[in-house]
Amino acid sequence: MISVKKVDNRPLNWLERIYLPEIARGLAVTLRHFFVNLFNPKGMPTVQYPEQQLELPHAAKTRTRHRLKLRADNSPKCVACFMCQTACPAYCIRIEAAEYPDNAVEKYPAVFDIDLARCVMCGMCVEACPEDAIAMDTLEIPGGEQDRARLKLTKEDLLRNLPGEPSVVGAANRLANEYLKSKGGA
Amino acid sequence: MPKLTIDGKTLEVAKGTTVLEAAQQLGVHVPRYCYHPKLSVSGNCRMCLVEVEKSPKLLTACSTEAAEGMVVHTATEKVKAARRDVLEYLLLNHPLDCPVCDQAGECGLQDYYMEHSRAKSRFPAEDKVRRQKRRPLGPHLVLDNERCILCTRCVRFCAEVTKTAELEVMERGDRSFIDLKEGRALDNGYSLNIADVCPVGAWTSRDFRFKQRVWFLKKTPTVCLGCATGCLTEVHHNEGAIYRVMPRPNAETNTWLCDAGRMVYKAVQAGDRLAKGVIKNGLIELEPALRETASRIDENHAAAAVLGSPWLSVEDNAALARLAKDALKTENFSFDFNAEQGIKDGILINKDPAPNAAGARRVKAACGGLSFGELAAKVASGAVKVLVTEARAAALLKNELKAGGARLIVFAANRSEIPQGAYATLPYANYFETPGTFVNFQGLERRTVPAVAAPEGVRPLWAMVNRLAVYSGTSLHLDSAEAALKGIL
Ligand code: SF4
Ligand code: SF4
Ligand code: FES
Numbered sequence: 001m002i003s004v005k006k007v008d009n010r011p012l013n014w015l016e017r018i019y020l021p022e023i024a025r026g027l028a029v030t031l032r033h034f035f036v037n038l039f040n041p042k043g044m045p046t047v048q049y050p051e052q053q054l055e056l057p058h059a060a061k062t063r064t065r066h067r068l069k070l071r072a073d074n075s076p077k078c079v080a081c082f083m084c085q086t087a088c089p090a091y092c093i094r095i096e097a098a099e100y101p102d103n104a105v106e107k108y109p110a111v112f113d114i115d116l117a118r119c120v121m122c123g124m125c126v127e128a129c130p131e132d133a134i135a136m137d138t139l140e141i142p143g144g145e146q147d148r149a150r151l152k153l154t155k156e157d158l159l160r161n162l163p164g165e166p167s168v169v170g171a172a173n174r175l176a177n178e179y180l181k182s183k184g185g186a
Numbered sequence: 187m188p189k190l191t192i193d194g195k196t197l198e199v200a201k202g203t204t205v206l207e208a209a210q211q212l213g214v215h216v217p218r219y220c221y222h223p224k225l226s227v228s229g230n231c232r233m234c235l236v237e238v239e240k241s242p243k244l245l246t247a248c249s250t251e252a253a254e255g256m257v258v259h260t261a262t263e264k265v266k267a268a269r270r271d272v273l274e275y276l277l278l279n280h281p282l283d284c285p286v287c288d289q290a291g292e293c294g295l296q297d298y299y300m301e302h303s304r305a306k307s308r309f310p311a312e313d314k315v316r317r318q319k320r321r322p323l324g325p326h327l328v329l330d331n332e333r334c335i336l337c338t339r340c341v342r343f344c345a346e347v348t349k350t351a352e353l354e355v356m357e358r359g360d361r362s363f364i365d366l367k368e369g370r371a372l373d374n375g376y377s378l379n380i381a382d383v384c385p386v387g388a389w390t391s392r393d394f395r396f397k398q399r400v401w402f403l404k405k406t407p408t409v410c411l412g413c414a415t416g417c418l419t420e421v422h423h424n425e426g427a428i429y430r431v432m433p434r435p436n437a438e439t440n441t442w443l444c445d446a447g448r449m450v451y452k453a454v455q456a457g458d459r460l461a462k463g464v465i466k467n468g469l470i471e472l473e474p475a476l477r478e479t480a481s482r483i484d485e486n487h488a489a490a491a492v493l494g495s496p497w498l499s500v501e502d503n504a505a506l507a508r509l510a511k512d513a514l515k516t517e518n519f520s521f522d523f524n525a526e527q528g529i530k531d532g533i534l535i536n537k538d539p540a541p542n543a544a545g546a547r548r549v550k551a552a553c554g555g556l557s558f559g560e561l562a563a564k565v566a567s568g569a570v571k572v573l574v575t576e577a578r579a580a581a582l583l584k585n586e587l588k589a590g591g592a593r594l595i596v597f598a599a600n601r602s603e604i605p606q607g608a609y610a611t612l613p614y615a616n617y618f619e620t621p622g623t624f625v626n627f628q629g630l631e632r633r634t635v636p637a638v639a640a641p642e643g644v645r646p647l648w649a650m651v652n653r654l655a656v657y658s659g660t661s662l663h664l665d666s667a668e669a670a671l672k673g674i675l
Contacts, residue, residue, distance in 0.1 A: 081285035082399045097396040106320055107286040107396055130285050 049143070056139065063121045065140040066114055068158040069133050076159060077133035080109040084125030084134055092118035093125060112155040116142045134158075190256035199252050206234055206247035214260055217269060217298050219276075219385045220337035221248035224441050225346055231276070231337045233298065235268045236260045244268050269302040277307065279315045279360060281332040289387030291400040295335070315360050324372030326445055327381060327389055331363045334388035340364060340380045347442065347533065348374040364388070376533060379442045382432065393449070394430045406637035407434055409624055411497070411617055412447035414527050414538035415439060416626030421451065421618065421637040428454060428618060428638060438630060444534050451618060454638065458601035460613035461641040472613070472643055476650075479595055479610040480657030483514065486571035486593070491518035493561060493583065494549060495576035496525070496540030498597075498647060499622025499634070501667040502576075502614075503546050504674050505648035507553040508662050509574065513655040518570060520561035521550040527627040536627055540578070545625035552674045558582075565590045576647075577603040577611070597647055612654070614647035615640035621667060622646075623675060631675070 015021055037044050047054055056064075069077045080097035098110035119142070125134050145151050189198045192209050199208045204227070206216050219231035229249035236247045239257040244265065247258075259265065277295065284290045317331035338355060341364065345351045352370040355362050366372060372380075381389045403422040410417040410431070417440035420432045428451045433443035453459075463475020470478075483490050492510035494503040503521055510519035523543040530537045556564075564570050566586035573580070573587070577598035580587070584605070587594060593609045599616040617624075619640040624632050640646075645653075652664040664670050 079285045080396070081290075082402075083285070086399070086401065099396055105283075105286060 049141070053139075061139060062126070062136055063123050064136055065116070065138045065142050066119075066125070066134055066136050066153065066158055067138050067160075068112065068155065069135060070159065075103065076108060076112075076155070077131050078109050078112065078129075079105055079107045079131055079133070080112075081107075081130060083128040083130060087124040087128035089122060089124060090118045090120045092116070109155060112158060114153045114158065115151065116153060117148050117151040188252050188254040188256070190252050190254070190258060192258045193260055203252050204248055205236060205238075205245070205250045205252055205256070205258055208252045209236075209247060209258070209260060216247045216260055217302060218248055219294055219335060220339060222339055222342075222383055225339060225342045225383070228338050228342065231335065232272045233269065233276075235265060235272065237262050237265050266302065269298070270305055273299055273303040274305060274308075276335045278309050279317075279332070280335075281314070281319075282307075283333070287330075287333065287387040288390045288395060288400070289333075289384075293387055294385035317363050322392065323366055324377050326377050326392055327372060328392055328395065329364065330388050330390070333386050334364055334384075335386055336362055336364070337385060339383045339385065340389060343380055343383050344374065347379070348376050350374040375446070375531070375535065376442055376444055378445050378448055379433070382442075391430065398424055398429045403429060404637075406635050408618070408635045408637065409541075409632040410443065410447040410450065411541040411624065411634070412444065412450050412539075413536035414525075414541055414543060414627040415529065415534050415536040416541055416624055416630065416632050417443055417447060417534060418632070419443060419447070423637045426638050438628065439626065440534055442534060446535075453600050454616060454618045456600055456602075459641060460598060460601055460611065461644055462613065464601070464604065464608075464611040466609065475610065475612060476653050477657050479612065480654055482593060482595065482610065483572050483574065483654075484658050487514065488516075489518075489569065489571035490514045490516055491520075491561060491564065491570040491573050491592070492516070493519070493573060493575035493579055494521035494523075494546045495579035496523045496538075496543035496546050497578045498542065498546075498576050499617065499624060500542070500545040500548060500675060501622055501670045502647035502651075503542075503549045504553075505651040505662070505664055505670045506574070507549050507555070508664065508670070509651050509655060510555070511553060512662055513658060513660040517556070518561065518564060519553075519555045520558050521546045521553070521555055522558040522561075523547065524558065538627065541626070542624045544627065544629060545623065548625060549674055562586045565592055568592070577605060577608075580605045580608070597650065612650050613641075613644050614650050615644050619644075620646040623671070 071077050080095050082095055085093040085095050092115040094111065094113045095109050096111035097107055099106055100108055123136055126136055142151065187198050187201065189196060190208060192212055193214055195212050197208065197212060206218065206221060209216050216234045216236060218234045220228045221234060227249045229246045232246060234247040235244040237259040238245050284296065290296065319330045319332055321329045323329050336355065341353045341355060344353045352366055352372050353364055354367055356365045357363060378391055381391045402424045404424060406421045408419055408421055410419045418434040418436050420434045421428055422430045422432060431448045431451050433440055435441045462469045463472050465475060465478055492506050494506050507519060507521060510516055523546050525538040525540065525543055527536060527538045562583055565573060565583055566589045568590040570590060570592045572593045572595060574595045577596045580594060580596050594607060595610045596604065596608050597614050598604050598611050599614060604611050617634040618638055619636050621636055622634045626632060648664050648667060648670040652662050655662045
């Protein structure tokens with residue numbers, strides 16, 4: 001059902017129509033914020049992400065950027081079963097399976113892309129995974145990029161930031177590494 | 187004619203019918219693994235247990251013959267408990283590696299587990315009997331002995347259908363496993379049917395291996411063009427790519443499908459697929475190729491000839507006939523193919539490797555034309571200066587073309603088909619991409635249904651013929667496949 005709300009578009013009165021008093025009123029609001037923030041910067045509500053971060057509440061922590069986990073022998077845990085791709089409501093996962101010549105587990109993903117520009121951060125892929133191979137616990141919140149292509153994570157992107165692996169580029173990696181350090185990683 | 191009651195419904199069945207088949211007639215599905223309608227009854231999996239009144243124990247429906255006055259129950263608590271127990275037993279040593287198994291999504295174990303059991307495994311993974319995994323056997327298959335439930339469908343298929351008996355069960359009890367007999371190879375020409383009959387993921391296809399999950403596949407019912415038998419098939423495809431071809435069992439021709447027939451689809455997405463014209467050996471755009479071809483035909487208008495092809499549909503052969511009669515106005519055309527037909531090996535493979543000789547003969551019946559021998563003689567004598575035909579049909583006149591030196595213009599779907607010395611080649615959409623009518627060796631008319639789209643710019647052969655005629659100044663009015671068929675079928 002569509003509900004209709006009547007808006008009361010009252011015509012401007014004389015004082016408003018001459019414009020200048022309203023400008024002064026607006027400036028007063030801006031200036032008040034400016035001086036309050038200048039003398040009391042701690043009270044500012046803006047968070048300078050990604051340099052600054054708020055502690056995320058519990059559920060939100062498991063809805064951050066994906067990563068692919070590794071086995072003890074450093075091969076990806078993922079077996080390219082396509083469960084996550086099937087479960088994904090945004091169609092943002094693309095896998096291509098391949099075969100190991102001599103690993104005990106035959107199948108692995110040759111390609112594993114997640115398009116964060118499409119991802120709705122629902123966590124269905126993590127729920128669906130029978131191998132506990134994908135997680136969304138990097139605490140990195142995918143942010144703005146200049147270019148859509150940069151929002152596409154490849155298998156290599158998804159496998160980085162694991163304990164023992166150094167940061168490659170950018171603030172996002174730094175944060176993820178700090179997080180891993182706080183968990184006792186390298 | 188015994189009369190029996192199954193789940194409260196009474197029916198009369200032919201003598202010798204089993205309880206399982208009788209239930210099927212009533213639309214009651216009794217779960218089964220080892221039973222297969224086209225193989226002998228083995229009765230080893232115990233999945234089909236049902237309760238029969240006055241019988242002290244549950245009976246296997248697949249091996250119990252229906253008898254007068256029998257009262258069968260297929261859904262009592264006792265039967266349900268038995269199904270749960272049989273499933274638990276079959277899953278005892280199963281590796282539960284569904285995430286890496288290609289059968290997932292069409293697996294008998296998964297389906298019946300969800301429907302009849304849902305019990306948690308009580309058997310620790312360390313105690314499971316380990317068997318050999320991932321054994322490539324024969325050119326087409328991989329065997330995973332751990333996933334096998336020993337239903338012996340594969341063993342019976344090789345013993346009863348191909349009569350080659352390469353497989354057997356080795357050892358006893360929980361050590362048993364399916365194995366190839368010593369010194370044998372699994373290359374009987376029908377081996378991929380084993381992957382189909384195996385109800386679990388023990389036998390899987392190497393060609394299909396890890397390419398797609400089965401639940402993504404869309405299914406298009408069509409016809410195999412591997413030989414004159416014309417088996418009914420189902421093409422499984424997704425997002426414009428074909429992944430496998432499966433049999434569509436029917437009473438007239440086939441339950442199974444041969445390995446060669448299943449691989450016909452490979453040509454569709456092969457790297458040498460033609461999307462442009464070829465003049466001598468160089469690729470050129472389609473329109474200039476058509477113009478060039480048309481002017482070469484016009485040069486020798488009076489000495490042009492057309493040969494149909496048993497590899498083309500009736501529509502496309504009919505279009506070629508129209509080209510000869512209405513555009514070239516020549517009597518030099520032939521749709522007369524008389525290769526010997528009939529099942530070669532007692533199973534499916536036909537003596538005639540071309541799928542539509544009978545269909546081409548129907549075009550001959552409607553349009554007339556020379557016999558194959560007469561046309562061959564004209565080509566050999568040099569009376570024919572330009573010959574228009576399909577690439578594989580051109581091979582039938584190889585020696586005559588060499589002797590007579592006629593300019594050869596062919597239609598081909600793949601570059602590898604182009605015969606040596608062809609002057610011009612025009613591409614066309616093959617029958618995974620366009621509908622066509624084929625007449626098999628029994629005279630049954632069968633239509634292919636397109637599963638995927640043709641490469642950009644490539645049209646069906648009848649449409650190409652239409653364009654060719656326009657370039658040489660005649661309109662054949664071939665606006666659809668039906669227009670080509672007019673007056674023929
Ligand atoms: S569900 Fe898990 S194992 Fe399966 S493809 Fe996705 S990440 Fe890999
Ligand atoms: S391999 Fe498949 S068909 Fe053969 S016995 Fe085992 S489960 Fe049955
Ligand atoms: S189907 Fe009856 S015992 Fe296997």
